[in-house]
Amino acid sequence: MTTHSVSYLDNPILDTDSYKASHWLQYPPNTDATFFYVESRGGTYDRTVFFGLQAVLKARLERPVTHADVDEARDFFAAHGEPFNDEGWRYIVDTHGGRLPVRVRAVPEGSVVPTHQALVTIESTDPRTYWLPSYLETRLLRLWYPVTVATTSWHARQTIAHYLDTTSDDPVAQIPFKLHDFGARGVSSAESAGLGGMAHLVNFLGTDTVSGVLAARAYYGEPMAGFSIPAAEHSTITSWGRDHEVDAYRNMLRHFAKPGSLVAVVSDSYDIYHAIKEHWGKTLRDEVIASGATVVVRPDSGDPVEVVHRCVSLLDEAFGSIVNGKGYRVLNHVRVIQGDGVNPDSIRAILERITTAGYSADNLAFGMGGALLQKLTRDTQKFALKCSAARVDGVWRDVWKDPVTDQGKLSKRGRMTLLRQRESGTYRTVPLPGDAIAMPPEAIEPGWEEAMVTVWENGEPVREWSFADVRERAAAGR
Template sequence: MIDTNAILLSDTYKQCHRRIYPKGLAKLVSYWTPRRSMFTDPDDEMIFFGLQGFIKEYLIGYFNKNFFERPAAEVEESYHRYMDIQIGAGNYDLESVMELHELGFLPIKLSALPEGTKVPMGIPCIQLTNTDSRFAWVTQWVECLLQASLWKPCCHATVGWKYHKLAEKYYRETVDDSVSPFDAMADFGMRGMSCMDEAIHASAAWLLSFNKTSTIPAIPYIEQMYRTDCLAAGIGRGAVSTEHSCQGANFAVDGDEITFIKRMLTELYPNTSFSMVSDTYDYWNLVNNLLPQCKKEIMEHNGKMLIRPDSGDIVKISVATVQKLWEIFGGTTNEKGYKVLDPHIGIIYGDGCQLTTVETIWEQLKELGFAANCITFGVGAFCFAATIEENGKMIALTRDTYGIAMKATLGVVEENGAEQRFFIYKNPKTDTSHMKKSHRGYCNVVESGGKLRCLDCLYHEPKETLLQPVFCDGKLLKDEDFVTIRNRIYGGE
């Protein structure tokens, strides 16, 4: 992103509200909450993830570089220019912006649920409030920046969790317990994301549930934002792999496909596992005819060769391929009585790997007596943008997927030495679904009977709450590592 004056990272109306709030407003309390799931499951929960990265990246890093450390004249000039374009001179309040610049940090406090928490609908994840009575407006000003940065990592973390639960089921039923479901799938989505930042954040969220990704910059992001040694943790592994240009170029030079396959096995990567896209010309010719001709090289290869179909009917091709590889190369029977392909050969599919499709493949393989780890999957960008449920309903992943909103719930006006506390809320009569009805006052998030509950309508901040301080006055108060967050989801697996 270009180095825009940080105070301009909002939509237009946030720049007007400083004037519009009641005179003497000294405190504003707001909550960031998933209100309702679009998924069919009535007990659907959202994985909360991305706040720590957002705080480091924006509330500290970006604001310091592009607001507090910039000369006052430069901040004033850019603010004037772009707000004049937006709403016209005289319709915004520059004085309070420059007062904030002079202060030198964001005078707000964020308290939040621990990242990795499975959040039911209607439970606030973050509480925001100002710490300086001059800057009550900053509380809600943060909304646009927070929303644009956080809803998608939460959705992507939840997508990864849904895939992991499916992998857990079939690995528990058909795979030896020594084989981890964290290795069942990889993120293949980088090139299909809307921008590089989205690709990085999506892959980081995915890596809460799996070990593998093809999105390299997700690794330094996790190491810097979640202070984790990814090498030591085994997080962020990729793989040697070919693409169609590799297959096509070598075919053009060699005049056949088999020469390149054997060169990969014996010269280029004799001691390394790799995947090879296999449908550039004739997939079934490669499987039925070329692989048997390469059997000696494959069995002597110090690694695994994964063939990768990339088109056609994913279910039929995946299941038939596993059967054919068993016929050619054989394998073993595991402790649970399921067939496992010889460790020198396998299949990875990275096209159209929707949850329902993956489940169908694993179920059919199970019925045929094959273990789930006979095939691995590369999950792509479509699956990070939409989910297809068993009933065929497609759910796009947007801010509305979980109805995420940030709403002010309590205000304090101070005037002539007196303090007035009041609830702020919305309850539209036209909202027949009642989704937009907001909390009132302070909220106390507690655990009761193994479930998170929210108690609102409080005039004062509760002392015992699961929303714990993570940021205050420009400083990060809680710096968790990535593995701790992952273990919070999966109980230390």
Template structure:
């Protein structure tokens, strides 16, 4: 969350738009819309993050850094920044004073349900003013909204993509009781742009999976989506070693087996943990050291996950699963697939792209192994880029705001006589035809799993049977969602 006046958290040019609008306007309506897709196999986008944006920015930031701050401090800072940078000393003083005196944010926000995946070109969020003097506020929050939400939504889509792969293979190879949401985890935090970006990205991934290495993702979900990790499965972390641990112990002991035995019998005798295993010679550890520790591993009150961290992930994790079967054995599940002894599992901690995930699961299935013999981690690469492949080459599609062409555009206004004014843009130079906006107010309709919309409506006409429902009005929440509700919305009740 920001730590300054949110009316300074925007593009410079928006600070002067109030004076540029027709002065007779009393109402403005804008829509947040994924306008296109750059991913060949994706024609929907998950709506997620609005509730957090409202809570952190429109409620807490406005309250702490605007409405409860003496106005002379607010305007002094506002004028100092703008006059020193774009020479607009005094611009906005009257309207900011009027807003400060009002004491609340006179906006209404309507949206499709959090977790819903809506079709491209269908508006997900509607923003309008509730007081005729604050038309300018509607698009003033665009910049904050856009930069806060797009990556969160992309990460929700990334998690959803992996969950569909898991669902496909688990349906064929795993017992029905296997928790699919525990088969993959997020390992992306250190490779994200910032703590804030990592937190929201992991929280979005956790709409589809329960495992994350990003501790603050749980706190963010608790703060914004009515959940409590002490009372329900928000997300889970894991105990694990790292190279500094393995290498420092090797330097002291002169071998690896001493430390592994201590981990099993003294440090974590009653807890599952993963162990990075390639600091020196991965296959030596698997082939020679683990058999020497078989008794300790089978007596261990938990699961030891053998983690590869270099080499080809597909080969390393599948070959490890096969070798663990040879050493420790296991059982055959109800669908006829081998399941390792519960004391061991193979893990690859990151570098798992959707393609590698499918390859790993495909190899396991073809060789008669259930996919829950391995645990896979998704790193920052997959949270920020989709690797695509055809018969000839690989290509990469970095995720940006323009992956789904997300934008907020004004489409409707009214004057003092409540006369409807249809607003739209349709650039002739836009050969891709994705910058064309809606026209007028919109009514979003759900048909089965798909969403469509009708535009060209007046404000009054768009009120009935509209999937865009009021979630925020005049500084307060009207409707909120729990984490469980968001997960069930995203996965059709099958999280």
């Protein structure tokens, strides 16, 4: 592959859908501004955790367009069968230094917002580039992915927190490492691993997705957003041979089991129940206790609800447990992590089973892979980016769609912003007056506040969030 071929993949003008190239010719004559918005039109969850726009903007809108990009795009679309707005893109390069003349406003990242509310607005800032917000839809709407991952992770956190609050003496200290990201190998690309892995880290500290940690560093300035521990995989156990399974486990103890440490050992390469009863519970029991470490046993097959319950019971027989202040049993020296078949439903079912059996949620951690980072689509939360207003002949007109065959796709109309009720945290999408960028303070009723801020304007960041900001906001659920 030549260098020239690779450059196409980095060309901002080509990061769009093919049909977008013709849309500058399709708006009404004398259009000189357009206004778009992003919302979740419902879906699996009734609230979304807004996250990832800052990363999308920095990754995809920060680099200025050049005349070389325009040349390349012109030649591509000519061969591809689409018209190309050569004059419009040359104007952006010559007049704006290649920086895109749009304004992006959004709710603060980490905000937990009910569905059916505007989360982002995008508008043109130069009358000659009224067509640009639509052109950017493809790249901007990709924020559905980090929002949906952050939302899935956040709701899983609420489930786990419920069981910890009921059964743990210290639920606040327990929660950060209760759901570990195992998804890096199950996603479609390294970019997805970065965006999705980072989105999970809004809610938890445990991850094996290195790309997510690096993305949080690159886009949100967080030096170390997530942590991991030494852990075995099947190859490091089965390479010892079945007759030496216990030696593989002992090797893990000798290398990694130190006072106060955690070490995770997959133990179902052959027979998880035999491994717990004989290897961990008898042969290695004294070594585990003497090490001062906590050994985290990992089953990896079978029915998650049944297998986890039986593993916890067998470990209790082998190592014993104490009854905590809330009347639930906490295992001595050992824990269980379930990473197979884990999704929001199975997390709830597993926790319901073991807590009903009298065991604290302290005893468990979860690893979620495909269900966290890949088993979702834009339709999981029904994300859409739509035009809601256009200025034609100097007058703003409302723009919307209202398909008779699907009222769920009825879109909002007019220029808009989002307001938040300070005391209750209620949100409300409202129309903007005239050409106002934000709602004038005098127009906001008492007790309410503007919930959107300008985050990006004319190719430059205006407001950035730290990862700590995002986490604090998501944890507060506001």
